[in-house]
Amino acid sequence: MEYTDRLIKGHGKYVADITLPEMLYMEVARSKVARGNIISVKGGITASDANFYLGSSGEGYGEANVAVRQPVLAEKYVSYYGQPVAAVYDSNKYVARDLVETVEIKTEYLEPVVTLDQALKLPPIHPSITSNRASEFILGNEFTNKGDVEVEDELYLERVITDPLETRGIVSFYRDGILNVWISTQSVYSIRDGLSASLGLPRAAIRVMQADTGGAFGSKSAVYPEYVIASYISMKTGKPVKWIESREEHLMASRPGRGALGKLKLSATREGKIVGLRGEIVIDIGAYGDMLGLNSPAWIARQLTGPYEIANAYLKAIALYTNKAPLGPYRGAGRPEASFFTERMIDLLADKLSIDPAEVRLKNATESTFRSPLGLVVNASKQFLENGLRETGYWNMGACKGVSFFILIPAVFGGESARISVKDGKINVWLGGNAHWQRHELFVRKIVSEVTGVPEKYIELNKGNTEELEYGVGTWGSRSAIVAGQAVYRAALKIKEMAEKEGKDIISGTYDYSAMEDMSLDPSMISFLLTVTSANLNEVGDPIVKSCTAFYDVGEPLSKVSITGQITGGLAQAISEVLYESQTYNKEGKPEAQTISEAGVPYAQQLPRFSVIISQGGKSNTLHGAKGVGEAGTVGGLPSIARAIENVTGKRVRKLPVMYSVR
Amino acid sequence: MKIKLNVNSEDYTGDVEPRLLLVDFLRDTLGLTGTHVGCETGSCGSCTVLLDGRPVKSCLMLAAQADGSRIITIEGISKGEGMNRVQKSISESKALQCGFCASGIVIAATWFLERNENPNESDVREALSGNICRCTGYQPIVDAVLNASKEVK
Amino acid sequence: MLYPPQINYERPESISEALSLLNEHSRPFLIAGGTIGVLNLKRRALSPDLVIDIGRLKELKGIDFRDEKYRIGSAVKIYEIIDSEFNGPGFSLLKKAASSVGDPLLRNMGTVGGNVCIGDPSNDLPPALLALGAELNIVGKAGSRNLNISSFYIGPYRNLLAKNEILGSINFAEPGKGYRWFYYKHYIRHLDHSVVNVAALAKVEGKKIDDLRIAIGGMSVRVPTLIETSWIKGITAGQEELQRVVKLASEKCLCLDDRHGSAEYKKNMIEKVTQMAFLSVVGGVL
Structure with a gap:
């Protein structure tokens, strides 16, 4: 059955829907303080029974942070509210929940490090380090050109919970020397490799099968403590163990995104030509950082010149430890932060010079391929910007509008794999990047059908499975169409070649081929995103978004319906993130939003209609010509919406979400 | 009990x-x-x-x-093996992504359309105000429900 | 995941049976719709020795209109208010407040009594019922008593319903012809607590205000509160009167900085919605 039809008939098979004989249900007892020394833990499985550390994490970064290793169950001290301390299980899930209530955790209070200022001033939160500076980078070179004018500002994006509608979940079953895992994930490979490193099991002894995955947005890319402990309990008991995250747990202890501070200074000529960018990016990575978290400040800083020709740049980028849940990637993962920082500064410059913000952007857009002082290579962007401003009707809009123009860099790093198997008149496809139904099957069918000539109805995309396809990377960072698309293209070419050699019709033969496609970033793969927003005030004078138009470059559009849906989803996220969506922490480091509504996930009646114009700004140098889409709407949308809000309220937007900045 | x-x-x-x-x-x-x-x-x-x-x-x-x-x-919202008009409309427009919200949205929208002959977009958005979709920004789903409303029952 | 603790559950057939159960238990817990009650059980915020489901008691059902007075059973669902055919200005105010509760699905579950008794300052019905001067009929083992809703709330989530009492019905007179009504709810995040709700009713004779009632709720106030407006009777309202009402409303501001806004923001919002309410119900006399 078509997957959409399966899901709308209620026939999906999500992790929570998997029931195995003799299944045990796990619940996790968590720290109720953000920081403290553990005096005693009574009840459940504790670190003294299961002494494991998280081995590695997701999004293409295989290595673990060796300076501060994250224990699967807190050992001597707790470092964030909601940190797993003990685990209980029972064959009845209600009883498991009763049991977790009986676990007694006694801690000695330690003053938590909650804010970035505290992180810089207070002693380190872990004994193994000498300061809360988890990583530090310098990008670009010092320069002296100060231009005619300088603008300076401090910008902040609050933490945001990923909140996929399906929370995290796992079923682990250790049987006959093999750990079988069914999981809601973006990458069966991250999970397999992470569990292998954490538990000390060989990769070959772990089979990971992706269940239908009800959204992920970054939070399902990595291995988490609960997955390790559920697997441990299965190994101990020989029974299948299920753990489903509660929303409450998700809000306190999954990996949120953002928490990014930018202190920036732009130097420019009187005419608005930017001559230099200076500043500092500071990221709140929470209590533990994997390589993704540690590298995130540099990744954000590197993008800051965006689609502009900025000859000089000098940036410091730091990650800081705080007593909060470890940071993870979220919708755009570093791209919306960069876009927000740069674009907010350009608006500030435009205001200072009394030039239309679009004119300032036109003045700085690249006219030929440009290598930035931060090491980023972008193609000419000016023509695209000119077209976009015209097509979106920007010039004819009223005063309460915002425009932003930025880049989307797909995470092609690590390449991707694909397998095509032709058998019994059917073509089965597996991707290394696991679809959680961003409509990967549409581009897979299109590519395979176009290459092989076999009609789309015979082609099926399967869920992630380490048995069917041994190596792969994952779905994140706007990479699937571009990298997985290329891998499946390559595999399809190979299958076609095999059939031609035999002189056979493809569909009547039996062929199997797995391709591992390596890829490195090429400027042709970088998309340009132009977003135009208009805003209003509602009856009580609060800002609302009236319209939002995206003019985005996707290269060769593989599936317009999925591209449009991805973009409207990203724009919706951008609106709520600018206006009201966030997770905040009180002085004690306790997360304040305790329901999905309190975290500010938007509803249908709070959003405007979006217009999406798919621009064909040139194909990428890939076999299929596509570029990334992923979270283009969030990356492109944030600064444009922020500007429109700023114009309608008359208050500079420095901090997201705006509805908190009223504090 | x-x-x-x-x-x-x-x-x-x-x-x-x-x-x-x-x-x-x-x-x-x-x-x-x-x-x-x-x-x-x-x-x-x-x-x-x-x-x-x-x-x-x-x-x-x-x-x-x-x-x-x-x-x-x-599982029982459409009689027999088929799909009701909301399901058909979502299926045809491929308005879903992860699909986790789909069951709830189909039920809320089906009930709403039974009571509202010619809804406009804001009626549909209000009718779905108890259902979260985190993937699509709602627009494709709202459009699919509006399309379903134009179909004869 | 959130699951309720072990509970005992009874669904009595009559109020008197329900009252007996209440009196026989040390930690009884009443539920009707369950939207908040079951949630609190799931969160294990309480450990009752008996959950008493009064959601189906016939005596607590029905919306009646007799002698210019409405009687609304406490177990009436929120949607029943909205679907009701009554359309006087007073009932219309209540309808609007009811249609602001949660979302369409929650309105199919929650009850009027639940919305009144939970005491969440941001609930929608209390400000409307305050403006309507509703009397609460409260039943206990010894009989029933009537209490005006204006003296019901003693703090956030606290009211004067005793442990062994049940809210039987909510009663109010239809203010009738010539009254204008207004209801508005302001929230930042949908289904989160509202920042401020306002309900208003007024009758203007000629240019003079005959009656004006404004009540506010929401996270900006401690409890849903009626603004003192009796002084305005007989006055031709102008800017001065408007400003005085707005000031009286803003004095009710709890004014704490939290996720629903800064103290300043909340005060500002109270002022804005009060002004909107005043202008809407008093109309073009300014």
């Missing part, structure tokens, strides 16, 4: 723990896993079912409270 329910036109009599939530009764006892648990606090509507003809959030009800009621879940 003993409860008696009619679910998707089938009678069920059985013993349940008083604390059992209606959603777990449907999912675990009856195996109707199309009804999902998303937020547990009545915010997201993934657990929506029809109770005596009206959509409710089954994660905020005890099975005991539903004793004697008629329930329709996503």
Whole structure:
């Protein structure tokens, strides 16, 4: 059955829907303080029974942070509210929940490090380090050109919970020397490799099968403590163990995104030509950082010149430890932060010079391929910007509008794999990047059908499975169409070649081929995103978004319906993130939003209609010509919406979400 | 305690723990896993079912409270093997992404269309204001429901 | 995941049976719709020795109109208010407040009594019922008593319903012809607590105000509160009167900085919605 039809008939098979004989249900007892020394833990499985550390994490970064290793169950001290301390299980899930209530955790209070200022001033939160500076980078070179004018500002994006509608979940079953895992994930490979490193099991002894995955947005890319402990309990008991995250747990202890501070200074000529960018990016990575978290400040800083020709740049980028849940990637993962920082500064410059913000952007857009002082290579962007401003009707809009123009860099790093198997008149496809139904099957069918000539109805995309396809990377960072698309293209070419050699019709033969496609970033793969927003005030004078138009470059559009849906989803996220969506922490480091509504996930009646114009700004140098889409709407949308809000309220937007900045 | 329910036109009599939530009764006892648990606090509507003809959030009800009621879940929303007009419209426009919200949205929208002949966009958005979709920004789903409203029942 | 603790559950057949159960238990817990009650059980915020489901009690059902007075049973569902055919200005105010409760699905579950008794300052019905001067009929083992809703709330989530009492019905007179009504709810995040709700009713004779009632709720106030407006009777309202009402409303501001806004923001919002309410119900006399 078509997957959409399966899901709308209620026939999906999500992790929570998997029931195995003799299944045990796990619940996790968590720290109720953000920081403290553990005096005693009574009840459940504790670190003294299961002494494991998280081995590695997701999004293409295989290595673990060796300076501060994250224990699967807190050992001597707790470092964030909601940190797993003990685990209980029972064959009845209600009883498991009763049991977790009986676990007694006694801690000695330690003053938590909650804010970035505290992180810089207070002693380190872990004994193994000498300061809360988890990583530090310098990008670009010092320069002296100060231009005619300088603008300076401090910008902040609050933490945001990923909140996929399906929370995290796992079923682990250790049987006959093999750990079988069914999981809601973006990458069966991250999970397999992470569990292998954490538990000390060989990769070959772990089979990971992706269940239908009800959204992920970054939070399902990595291995988490609960997955390790559920697997441990299965190994101990020989029974299948299920753990489903509660929303409450998700809000306190999954990996949120953002928490990014930018202190920036732009130097420019009187005419608005930017001559230099200076500043500092500071990221709140929470209590533990994997390589993704540690590298995130540099990744954000590197993008800051965006689609502009900025000859000089000098940036410091730091990650800081705080007593909060470890940071993870979220919708755009570093791209919306960069876009927000740069674009907010350009608006500030435009205001200072009394030039239309679009004119300032036109003045700085690249006219030929440009290598930035931060090491980023972008193609000419000016023509695209000119077209976009015209097509979106920007010039004819009223005063309460915002425009932003930025880049989307797909995470092609690590390449991707694909397998095509032709058998019994059917073509089965597996991707290394696991679809959680961003409509990967549409581009897979299109590519395979176009290459092989076999009609789309015979082609099926399967869920992630380490048995069917041994190596792969994952779905994140706007990479699937571009990298997985290329891998499946390559595999399809190979299958076609095999059939031609035999002189056979493809569909009547039996062929199997797995391709591992390596890829490195090429400027042709970088998309340009132009977003135009208009805003209003509602009856009580609060800002609302009236319209939002995206003019985005996707290269060769593989599936317009999925591209449009991805973009409207990203724009919706951008609106709520600018206006009201966030997770905040009180002085004690306790997360304040305790329901999905309190975290500010938007509803249908709070959003405007979006217009999406798919621009064909040139194909990428890939076999299929596509570029990334992923979270283009969030990356492109944030600064444009922020500007429109700023114009309608008359208050500079420095901090997201705006509805908190009223504090 | 003993409860008696009619679910998707089938009678069920059985013993349940008083604390059992209606959603777990449907999912675990009856195996109707199309009804999902998303937020547990009545915010997201993934657990929506029809109770005596009206959509409710089954994660905020005890099975005991539903004793004697008629329930329709996503598995029973369209008669027979086919799809109802909301399902067909979503299927045709491929308006879904992850699909976790789909059961609840289909039920809420189906009920809404039965009571509203010619809804406009803002009516549809209001009708879905108890259901969260995190993927699509709602627009494709709202459009699919509007399209369904134009179809004859 | 959130599951309720082990509970005992009873669904009594009559109020008197329900009252007996209440009196026989040390930690009884009443539920009707369950939207908040079941949630609190799931969160294990309480451990009752008996959950008493009064959601189906016939005596608590029905919306009646007799002698210019409405009687609304406490177990009436929120949607029943909205679907009701009554359309006087007073009832219309209540309808609007009811249609602002949660979302369509929650309105199919929650009851009027629940919305009144939970005492969440941001609930929708209390400000409307305050403006309507509703009397609460409260039943206990010894009989029933009437209490005006204006003296019902003693703090956030606290009211004067005794442990062994049940809210039987909510009663109010239809203010009738010539009254204008207004209801508005302001929230930042949908299904989160509202920042401020306002309900208003007024009758203007000629240019003079005959009656004006404004009540506010929401996270900006401690409890749903009626603004003192009796002084305005007989006055031709102008800017000065408007400003005085707005000031009286803003004095009710709890004014704490939290996720629903800064103290300043909340005060500002109270002022804005009060002004909107005043202008809407008093109309073009300014």
